[in-house]
Amino acid sequence: YNSSRYTIVDDMDQFKSSDRLQFSALDFGLGVKGRLAIDFDGILRLYSLNHTTKNWEVSWMPKLVRCRVQGLCGENGICFYKPHPTCTCPLGFQLKDSIEWSQGCKPEFDIVCNKAEVNFIKLPRADFYKNDLNYQTKISFESCESICRSDYNCHGFWI
Known part of the structure; x- marks a missing residue:
């Protein structure tokens, strides 16, 4: 979290990063157009262009524990399973937006x-x-x- 890393997605849709993480897209090979994105939920995904539908489709994403995704519940938010990831706030805080949890929690008091x-x-x-x-x-x-x-x-x- 406190250091820089670099990532390469080559012409064969093979992902390589400076921390030695490597993987290939499900449809890897020449001629496949791919793009790597960190989506709104903070999850890194590799997309491939479907030549028939002209839509971007997910060809890789990490297997992860959703509550470990940084920023899922926003600033001061706490994630727990109920049974799906749910965001709440610590005592003395409230959700900034009850629909968009990633906005986090704000204090119900003045910071002194x-x-x-x-x-x-x-x-x-x-x-x-x-x-x-x-x-x-x-x-x-x-x-x-x-x-x-x-x-x-x-x-x-x-x-």
């Missing part, structure tokens, strides 16, 4: 500068991707809380 007025709550098995400002190993909840209170940009932590 005085961290002494802030209470931190534990959210077991939750991780908010791409929000790591600092990383430390073997540190207690109380120590993380103290570090976060001293940093204006810190709105929470994960241990």
